[in-house]
Amino acid sequence: MRRPANLDVLLQPRPPSPLQEIHDERFERHGVRLLLKRDDLIRTTVPWDTDVLGPLDL
Secondary structure (H helix, E strand, O other): OOOOOOHHHHHOOOOOOOEEEEOOHHHHHOOOOEEEEOHHHOOOOOOOOOOOOOOOOO
């Protein structure tokens, strides 16, 4: 298996994803807090639509 040259970039630690609180009276009425972990907001140096790891067998 070949190792891509930019695998080190992929393995670098990224900042934690932010949490977003969802306010809804149905949750609040029952004392529930809903927090979404927004991994989609993490900025990365490698665009995920590139073929960084080479072909993948599914």
